[in-house]
Amino acid sequence: MFTEIIKGCCQRNRKSQKELYKMYYSYGMSITLRYADTRDQAAAVLNDAFMKVFANIKKYDLQRPFKPWLRKIIINTAINHFHSSKKHRQQVDLVDIENKLKTEEKILSGISYREIIAMIQQLSPAYRTVFNLYVIEGFKHREIAEILGISEGTSKSNLSKAKQNLQSLLEKNLI
């Protein structure tokens, strides 16, 4: 079944392409939501990633698992977006985050995935990206520094600030 879908994608069959997209939409969005500011932006990043997947589908080795290959493309696409949006980026201070939180409805019992995502999206792109790469993707600081074009010290500093901000947001939500 999966092999047929991949072969169909190699022949640029639209039906096969949609099948593959639907199959890994949730998985892909769970990655891009952590890197994007909004869901629409996350969907745009995911679509960019799938454009690259369909353009290079003939290079995919059917003997190997598809998820890691897809994950690598999605993360690289997300990082490219991070680089391209540098000049439009605005540093979000913790004060701004706190002010924003005051206007949002507080959920006392448990913290849902959507809230987790909302907290992460409220971080600045630099902190958010380092946090995702280190905590979720499991990269080392040396590797993160190479991917993002920053120093290892900056990577550690950004991670530390990201965790401080998230802790602050969590405490606000739990109050």
Add this chain to the structure above:
Amino acid sequence: MPEQNDNQDPIEEFFERKLWDYKVPFRESDWMDLEDRLDIRDRQRTRNRRRRWMAAAAIVFLALLGYFTYQNYNQINEINRQLQAEQPVDTQEARPGDALTEADRSPDNASGQEPVSERGGNLTDAGSTDDTQLENEQGETSAAGINGIPSNPQEDDITDSQGIAGSLSPGGAETLFISEIACTHCQLADQNLIARNNLLQATNTGERYYRNTPVGAEEDHFFTTVEQDDAENRTASAFSIDLLAGPDLSTAGLFSDFYNPGYTLGFKAEYEIAPGFSLRAGVQQSQVRYTVGSSDYNPPQGYWTGGIAANRTTAECLLLDIPVSLKYEVLQLANSRLYASTGLSSYIMLNETYSFDYNYQQEGLVQEWSEKTGTGYWFSNAMVSVGYELKLRQNWSIRAEPYLKLPLKGVGWGNVDLYSTGTVVALNYKFGS
């Protein structure tokens, strides 16, 4: 593959656990956006494939045209060579200006039966009928003894001044020189030389014949001289130059999307490389104006503010067009000719200005982009044209040439496939005609 970090703090563990357990619901609109982009890319791929086939067909056509022309040229040369080789070398044929008089031609000589000495007349004096004994160096007086002059023109055997037997019959292997027709009294050689040189002076070739000019080779030499003159005339007029100008209509999408016309003006140099074939190259300054939709306009990635692309872009560009083409004369009339041309153009963008229109105007959207880029796009367009040339005066003619330019690759900051059409009017000057 990145390694899992050990000794995670609670924050990290919490977020990691939470983020892996959630399923994001599928949204059809996201797929529709992706599908639109896939459709655009497939169309672009089809266009690229079509352009590659056109380029390949143009190259094959040019190659075949060049091959058949070369073959034709060789065949014509071969036929000319054969015609020249088959021309009989007949030294006994009466030539124009030949001053031999009847006195020089004894009917007895024609019969070859009676010695020259029996002829009446002094051969040193044209028209004289005095009987004169002609003596050769050996003292022989018979017609056969006179060097180089056969008593019977039909005889195959003659002797030259060295006494070596030779032949003047058509197809004979020996070459007889005028100087070898030794006749101290008749001065045949001199008479022939005078007559031929008079003819040459009349034709103004500047060539003269001398006593050591081979008899049989005179005709060849004469025609060779004429051919050389023709060749020189042809070479002198092989180079010409065009001053041209005309309107230009350009589009980056469908031909129905033409915007305001621009212009093109410049010059082309032309050199005839073979009969009917010329190589042309030149430089033209062109102003191109076109509008293009979002799907056909591709600025650098990440340019659009917030990812919102302009619905329509209006372009006005100033560029240098450097065309190289092969021209073929299809039909030559009395004072005019029809020709066809095909080739490649390279563009150097001098100035690019783009204005953007959006479906929904928002604050912060870029409205215009303009820059003197100076970027070059080599052999970016293929060109085909047909033309009509009318001769005005000796070296001057006027040409009208409608053309069509097709894109082989994207040009400009927007990386567009630029189609252009128009008609140039050119004033042509041919050097050295």
